[in-house]
Amino acid sequence: xxPYTEVGELGEGMDGRIVLVRGRAQTIRAVGKKMAFVxxxxxxxxxxxxxxxxxxxxxxxxxxxxxxxxxESIVDVHGSLTVPSSPIKGASQxxxxxxxxxxxxxxxxxxxxxxxxxxARSEAEIEKALQAGEQLVRVNQDTRLNFRVLxxxxxxxxxxxxxxxxxxxxxxxxxxxxxxxxxxxxxxxxGSSEGGSAVFKLDYKGRPACLAQSPQLHKQMAICGDFGxxxxxxxxxxxxxxxxxxxxxxxxxLDVEMEIxxxxxxxxxxxxxxxxxxxxxxxASCKKELEAVGRQYPFEPLKYLRKTLRLTFQEGVxxxxxxxxxxxxxxxxxxxxxxxxGQLVLEKYGTEFYILHRYPLAVRxxxxxxxCDDPAYSNSFDVFIRGEEIISGAQRVHVPELLIKRAEAxxxxxxxxxxxxxxxxxxxxxxxxxxxxxERVVMLFCGLNNIRKTSLFPRDPLRxxx
Ligand code: 4AD
Numbered sequence: 001x002x003p004y005t006e007v008g009e010l011g012e013g014m015d016g017r018i019v020l021v022r023g024r025a026q027t028i029r030a031v032g033k034k035m036a037f038v039x040x041x042x043x044x045x046x047x048x049x050x051x052x053x054x055x056x057x058x059x060x061x062x063x064x065x066x067x068x069x070x071x072e073s074i075v076d077v078h079g080s081l082t083v084p085s086s087p088i089k090g091a092s093q094x095x096x097x098x099x100x101x102x103x104x105x106x107x108x109x110x111x112x113x114x115x116x117x118x119x120a121r122s123e124a125e126i127e128k129a130l131q132a133g134e135q136l137v138r139v140n141q142d143t144r145l146n147f148r149v150l151x152x153x154x155x156x157x158x159x160x161x162x163x164x165x166x167x168x169x170x171x172x173x174x175x176x177x178x179x180x181x182x183x184x185x186x187x188x189x190x191g192s193s194e195g196g197s198a199v200f201k202l203d204y205k206g207r208p209a210c211l212a213q214s215p216q217l218h219k220q221m222a223i224c225g226d227f228g229x230x231x232x233x234x235x236x237x238x239x240x241x242x243x244x245x246x247x248x249x250x251x252x253x254l255d256v257e258m259e260i261x262x263x264x265x266x267x268x269x270x271x272x273x274x275x276x277x278x279x280x281x282x283x284a285s286c287k288k289e290l291e292a293v294g295r296q297y298p299f300e301p302l303k304y305l306r307k308t309l310r311l312t313f314q315e316g317v318x319x320x321x322x323x324x325x326x327x328x329x330x331x332x333x334x335x336x337x338x339x340x341x342g343q344l345v346l347e348k349y350g351t352e353f354y355i356l357h358r359y360p361l362a363v364r365x366x367x368x369x370x371x372c373d374d375p376a377y378s379n380s381f382d383v384f385i386r387g388e389e390i391i392s393g394a395q396r397v398h399v400p401e402l403l404i405k406r407a408e409a410x411x412x413x414x415x416x417x418x419x420x421x422x423x424x425x426x427x428x429x430x431x432x433x434x435x436x437x438x439e440r441v442v443m444l445f446c447g448l449n450n451i452r453k454t455s456l457f458p459r460d461p462l463r464x465x466x
Pocket of ligand 1: 213238240246250255256389391392393440
């Protein structure tokens with residue numbers, strides 16, 4: 001049969017060509033009984049299709065049929081391309097299809113739970129329309145998420161998930177070319193991997209078990225198994241109690257673990273090169289997607305340096321102190337304080353992406369290596385975008401006795417991690433790594449205000465469907 005042409009490929013150079021396209025009937029407008037316009041959308045590109053009785057192109061019945069099509073139905077359109085004399089508004093492609101045949105491949109319901117035009121408007125456009133007395137419904141987040149299949153058809157959402165795909169693609173390509181191998185660790189595990197209460201417990205054939213809070217233990221065991229440098233892209237489960245803009249109960253973890261020859265800075269070097277490469281590449285290869293996101297949710301491009309700024313925790317505390325904010329020098333940073341420090345760093349160093357390292361040991365997980373010169377601190381780091389955490393990482397304890405002591409101190413039942421601890425008894429190289437939250441990277445790179453916008457089907461304390 002005749003091949004399909006993609007809507008995005010249609011251009012002025014194809015004037016006069018006969019084409020067949022498939023897409024969704026985005027809008028349908030009848031002009032009297034003899035003519036109708038259908039804007040057909042495919043992968044975010046749109047083309048105007050003219051259905052007219054004139055010149056005997058189609059029958060009046062056909063015009064009537066087209067006028068009665070439901071929005072978002074899938075249609076096949078056959079016709080010849082023409083280039084109109086004036087620019088086409090309301091469609092991305094600057095050509096029209098003079099329709100000779102049109103079929104409905106699959107019909108959508110006559111009324112949709114979300115009006116996609118409304119769902120695609122920016123806050124400024126909504127305000128303007130409301131002031132002009134236009135009837136429109138502000139589509140709230142719960143409605144969007146309830147009807148996510150429709151919601152993700154908007155240009156901004158199409159952009160977000162294409163950017164997300166590119167983030168994991170760059171992560172994978174960068175690491176593969178740096179000698180890392182991709183691994184897959186179990187998600188059903190015997191005990192908590194991060195400690196704390198945020199763990200989903202389950203029954204594993206009569207034995208207690210849980211969903212992995214991270215690949216932490218098994219990625220380290222892979223290093224004990226001589227792979228040298230590993231990474232994983234996979235689901236991470238956290239039984240979060242808090243309902244915040246940045247916590248999900250399931251997210252996608254980008255994890256790295258590697259041997260360290262001399263210093264945990266080797267791990268931060270990977271973070272630096274990986275993320276500068278990633279940001280450069282997103283800015284270069286996702287221009288259209290970033291624009292689509294920015295049109296609905298305006299944001300400034302991320303400011304980052306060629307060589308990522310590194311500050312010690314103590315330096316951060318001092319910067320806060322100089323700005324009149326006193327915090328416990330051995331405590332953790334609250335979300336608010338992290339944001340404030342982000343602002344101070346931006347003012348002083350001109351970057352919204354930086355690494356904070358040498359955290360107090362007391363606020364880090366049990367597997368974190370203390371600093372050899374001062375055990376009150378640790379060989380660990382967090383990484384921030386626009387004042388919010390996207391990564392935490394560290395050198396790990398590879399000495400079994402110290403590991404047991406640290407686990408017991410925070411109330412982890414050592415029995416549940418016995419095989420993990422034993423992995424370090426057969427000769428273990430010094431090693432370290434980090435974990436990145438994929439949804440957070442996309443959220444903060446695009447300056448979005450809620451992590452639910454960057455999760456395809458988000459799971460939070462109140463939502464497990466769709
Ligand atoms: O800081 P976290 O808990 O660190 C770990 O899981 C370690 N095993 C990492 C390591 O290798 N040392 O999680 C890592 C990242 C966070 O920086 C954040 O980006 C993301 O995962 N994250 C979440 N994202 C969405 N929802 C949540 N509830 C998240 N919790 C952490």
